[in-house]
Amino acid sequence: MIRSALTEIGVFLIPFAVYALFLVATRSGLLATSSWPVVIIGRLLVGSLLLVLVSLILLAQFSGAPPDSTYFPAHVENGRVVPGVER
Template identity: 60%
Template sequence: MIRPLLTEIGIFLIPFAAYALFVFASRREVLNRSSWPARIVLGLSMGACLLVILSLVLLANFSGASPDTTYTPARVENGKFIPGSDK
C-alpha cells in the first residue's frame, strides 16, 4: 500500500521539481522566498493536483485484469494454501 502512495506523492512533486530546476537554470536562488511567489505556487499546486487525478484515472482504467475475467479468491483446502487467480 505504501508504494502507490509514494508514487502519487512523487507525481504531485513533479511540477515543483521542474520549477526548481527552472529557477536553478535561470541562476536565481532556489531557496529564496522571492523565487516562489504565491501565484506560481498556486499554479504548480493546481497542475500537480491535475497530474495526480490523471494518474489515478489512468491507473483505474488500465491496470488489473480485464473486465471479462472471473476472480477466484485464495483458499485453504485440506491444510494446503491455494492462491487466487484470474481466469
C-alpha cells in the same frame, strides 16, 4: 497500497521539482522567497492536482483484471496455500 500512495505523492511533486530545477539552471535563488511567489505556487499546485487526477484516471482505466474475468480467492490445497488468481 503504500506503493500506489507514494507514486501519487511523487506525481504531485513533479511540477515543484521541475520548477526547482529551473531555478537552479537559471541560477536564481532556489531558497529565496522572491523565487517562490504565491502565484507560481498556486499554478504549480493546480498543475500537480491535474497530474494526480490524470494519473488516477489512467490507473483506474488500464489496471486490474479484464471485465469478464472471475476471481478465485486464495485457498488451501493439500495443506498448502494456493494464491488467488484471475481467470
